[in-house]
Amino acid sequence: MSDKSSTPGPETEAHILAKALPYMQRYEDKSIVVKYGGNAMGDASLGQAFAQDIALLKQSGVNPVVVHGGGPQIGAMLTRMGIESKFEGGLRVTDRATVEIVEMVLAGSINKEIVAMINAAGEWAIGLCGKDGNMVFAEKARKTITDPDSNIERILDLGFVGEPVEVDRTLLDLLAKSEMIPVIAPVAPGRDGHTYNINADTFAGAIAGALQASRLLFLTDVPGVLDKNGELIKQLTVSEARALIKDGTISGGMIPKVETCIDALQRGVKGVVIVNGKVPHAVLLELFTEHGAGTLIVHDKD
Ligand SMILES: Nc1ncnc2c1ncn2[C@@H]1O[C@H](COP(=O)(O)OP(=O)(O)O)[C@@H](O)[C@H]1O
Numbered sequence: 001m002s003d004k005s006s007t008p009g010p011e012t013e014a015h016i017l018a019k020a021l022p023y024m025q026r027y028e029d030k031s032i033v034v035k036y037g038g039n040a041m042g043d044a045s046l047g048q049a050f051a052q053d054i055a056l057l058k059q060s061g062v063n064p065v066v067v068h069g070g071g072p073q074i075g076a077m078l079t080r081m082g083i084e085s086k087f088e089g090g091l092r093v094t095d096r097a098t099v100e101i102v103e104m105v106l107a108g109s110i111n112k113e114i115v116a117m118i119n120a121a122g123e124w125a126i127g128l129c130g131k132d133g134n135m136v137f138a139e140k141a142r143k144t145i146t147d148p149d150s151n152i153e154r155i156l157d158l159g160f161v162g163e164p165v166e167v168d169r170t171l172l173d174l175l176a177k178s179e180m181i182p183v184i185a186p187v188a189p190g191r192d193g194h195t196y197n198i199n200a201d202t203f204a205g206a207i208a209g210a211l212q213a214s215r216l217l218f219l220t221d222v223p224g225v226l227d228k229n230g231e232l233i234k235q236l237t238v239s240e241a242r243a244l245i246k247d248g249t250i251s252g253g254m255i256p257k258v259e260t261c262i263d264a265l266q267r268g269v270k271g272v273v274i275v276n277g278k279v280p281h282a283v284l285l286e287l288f289t290e291h292g293a294g295t296l297i298v299h300d301k302d
């Protein structure tokens with residue numbers, strides 16, 4: 001006996017398509033930057049669903065740009081090499097040996113894995129990092145951290161951690177007009193000749209800002225920003241988000257994510273959302289249906 005519940009009938013299918021069409025038209029020719037976090041990777045069928053979503057965006061006339069992370073995968077490689085991972089303020093303290101491994105893992109194996117998955121979904125992906133086509137230049141990150149107990153601020157020296165300071169969209173504009181989907185690793189050169197490790201969220205924000213993207217989506221491993229009780233916050237204003245960072249509710253890897261959301265909004269990106277990348281087809285559900293879940297970050301109300 002066939003399982004009727006798993007196969008929608010023609011009426012249901014038509015209904016789904018009719019509902020998705022206005023969303024598809026809304027994004028035609030628009031840039032959508034999707035940040036694919038290292039924590040959302042790892043499961044083959046989820047990866048396949050992600051690649052299919054990106055392929056479908058391109059086929060519907062959207063200009064998808066993938067920026068990926070790979071924090072856990074870098075951590076695993078460092079462990080194999082006998083190097084300890086150390087984070088401050090959600091960023092990896094990156095010495096000379098670490099930056100070599102970061103570039104190898106991000107711009108090498110992970111980047112090519114994602115390219116291969118999108119190619120297998122029937123599209124043409126091209127793997128890049130900030131070095132390609134002079135796309136991104138970085139400067140050494142100058143970060144401070146405030147101790148929540150003492151309220152004392154101190155300067156962090158994170159080594160070869162960079163912040164994107166220049167983004168040239170020439171190559172991305174060229175690719176937008178082609179069949180190619182850019183998949184970008186967050187590594188970039190400095191004008192000082194060093195290679196910098198850039199947090200993938202920060203990097204995605206810089207790309208989205210330069211492209212004036214319609215949407216910046218962060219795919220992570222939690223449903224969105226959670227409050228002190230672990231409940232999902234569906235919408236956050238910029239001031240509310242800053243307060244949650246200050247009081248420690250938002251910590252670790254969620255700090256650069258939320259800071260990037262704020263920054264991207266201020267640079268003119270229209271919609272910034274943090275969603276659960278562990279939900280199959282999270283990208284399509286967020287963009288083309290009413291069931292967008294996750295946390296939407298919005299400007300302060302006047
Ligand atoms: N308030 C919060 N809400 C949700 N996640 C949080 C919060 N504070 C800290 N986190 C942590 O941030 C993590 C997501 O950031 P990160 O590990 O950098 O993911 P990714 O690899 O997807 O970029 C979550 O898995 C969670 O452990």
Ligand SMILES: CC(=O)N[C@@H](CCC(=O)OP(=O)(O)O)C(=O)O
Pocket residue numbers: 036037038039068069070071072074090091092102161162186197198199200201253
């Ligand atoms: C400076 C810094 O912290 N860089 C990150 C780059 C990768 C990343 O951001 O990956 P996720 O998105 O999976 O966290 C790192 O070295 O882990």
